[in-house]
Amino acid sequence: MVAILGYSREQIFTAVRDMYGAVARAPDDHFHFPVGRAAAEAIGYPAEQLDQLPATSLEAFAGVGHPFSAEAMQAGDTVLDIGAGAGNDALIAAGLVGDTGHVIALDLTRAMTRRIRQAVEEGGHHNVSVIEASAERLPLADGSVDCITSNGALNLVPDKRRAVAEMFRVLRPGGRLQIADVVIRRPVTVDCSEDPRLWVECVVGATVDEDLLAMFRDAGFEDIRIIRSVDYFAHSPSAQTREIAASFGAHSMELAMARGEHAPGLVRHWARRLNPVRGVRSLWRRGIIGAASLGLALLTCYGTMAALGLLAAMGAGVGLHEGAWAAAIALFAVLSVVAIAPGMRYHRNPGPVAVGAAGALVVCYALFVDYSLIVELTGFVILAVGVTWDIHHRRRTQARILGVQGAT
């Protein structure tokens, strides 16, 4: 999950309602994201599909992809559109499921649900109903839906795991999910709490792509397919948004999947979530694997020393291969330098890696050339300065790009 520090759920809901209320009321105003027919065309909606939509809905389109490329709907389906906005996808779905099917268009923002109701009335759609509710608490019975569609909403939801669990609950076993949403490649790790607006600008609330896929798998979804990645932010009229998006690797993804028979059991669920490979990847993306490696070097060095001392005091002497011990400590020290090196790509400062390398060299000198506790400790302190400096610079660079200077 993205580490957004300091936002309260209410702040997020208010910011979402303000932003998308404004889109619903005045879609021609200036927004940092593309809105309307041109936006839909740019992300791949075929003109014939858009020609069927009423202006009431189309002028306030704010989706981030074309979830229908998943072809998940069938005639007669009951479909739920989560974060339906002005109702474009709900109306397309209404045509696909036909008179024997039914579409429920759900959105958090009242001004959006008003727009959908108006479009539904104008078009005389008898198979569409509209609900104002949150994706985190769907007011629908278990297994009551055949297909869920969602476009650009999940990144705006504070508790995404809960929203995904709700999708699983209301879908019938074997039911299908088609979704387009914004994902990022590098998580936001700075405190943006002063400015909830950043959340609704679609990048700060987004999840790392791999984590989003894992979240669906953890909830019990199967056959997860990435249909397409879309360079959605390339179409943003705001240069700052384009810079933020590029810096975090933000783009949108169209996914298709099916609901499994059962949610994974507790043991399987936690075994997946606590998978060490997942943990290491997450530390790497957050730019703190250098600190973790340094921690392991210190633990291997002084933790082993303390454990040996304790065992000796208890009369249980244990032999240790000193060469292997020293090699393990050196390996973790060197790894922490290797891990901070990519930080230069963000902050363009070679200082942290130079200091870190000097620290690792001093540690290795103490370990392999001439041991002295003071020299060894000095090496670790210098290495820690390099690691901390790198983290500080990475965060400062993120804060500058997001325009939240001083938030680190």
Ligand SMILES: C[S@@+](CC[C@H](N)C(=O)[O-])C[C@H]1O[C@@H](n2cnc3c(N)ncnc32)[C@H](O)[C@@H]1O
């Ligand atoms: C980016 S817009 C996309 C709207 C629509 N899907 C479209 O393609 O035009 C996201 C929509 O999700 C809604 N939304 C945000 N958070 C939500 C939540 N927690 N529950 C339900 N809807 C939410 C917003 O009100 C907004 O209408």
